[in-house]
Amino acid sequence: MQNLLSQIKNCTVCKAHLPLGPRPIITGTKNSKIVLVSQAPGRKAHDNNRAWDDASGRKLREWLGVTETQFYDPNNFAVLPIRFCYPGKGKTGDLPPRQECAPLWHAPVWVQFKKVELVLLKGKYAQDQYLGANAKKNLTENVANYTDFLPRYFPLPHPSPVNHFWRGKNPWFEDVVVGELQDIVDGIL
Template identity: 45%
Template structure:
């Protein structure tokens, strides 16, 4: 039996799978940020039965070109942290991927620009409401922390990660898996010896 969700479109209560399909079509057609340097190309992964939600920042240039989230060294490390293979990671029935900004925002002097501010107000609440089966949300990066866990807004990412047990097992703040964070991982070995085993065990139970 299908389950109804809170979201309404045109006065009709849609079933969970229909809602996700409808939202996916709507988001993929979004052109709110038509002035993006490479044009709008929303990149995300949604599934009505997903138990795990990964919340990142915004696609980078390589992701924009490929059209696949985390298909890079950062994704390789993230899959290692989760203890899953590529087939499982890209199975939308198991894992949802919802960046704070769906499109590549462009590059500034210090790297990629922040997620576009128009994106979250336009889509985030209704998409999250449709993901009714999610039991664990992985929150990656400053902008994701500020939206999903605003109580940690004044904490550094390191401080927020160290307090991981405060929001566990429903949520977990992660450092970005980018190779740029190799130094952070070496400086904070407790993360891979304490947090990662707990994360992998939880993911096994969920998936």
């Protein structure tokens, strides 16, 4: 597993398309219990070479009901983005993930995992990649119908502060779903 992660961290396949150059971010061990699949590292993650070490990460840890120590233990949580490098800034946020990473690296990584009990799919890109034809018509319906995807997958909105509009329009998520998520995560850890 560590050899594969080293290969991924040295990947330069889409270097020409990265405004800040490649800096793949991925963590995990063969014993990881929960896999965090999301769009791509943000600018701060790129700069610090650490995923979820920002306001989004704090909100995510709050939703999961875990400490920072629990969260950054790769035997608890693996980080497997759809795109491993920061894609650059777009008009309304970061650019979408390019198509190279997931097809090139996800299958070999999944073969290495031996103890995964839950896959958290954060955001529409992750949900489209993993739910495929079983996905509902949009992110809100995926999240509202999360029980349809259990016990393997748990779809979530992105925990970014800019996503507060979605959370404001969908208070049921933090009122009901987050508690269910915390119970599942607590049972796994």
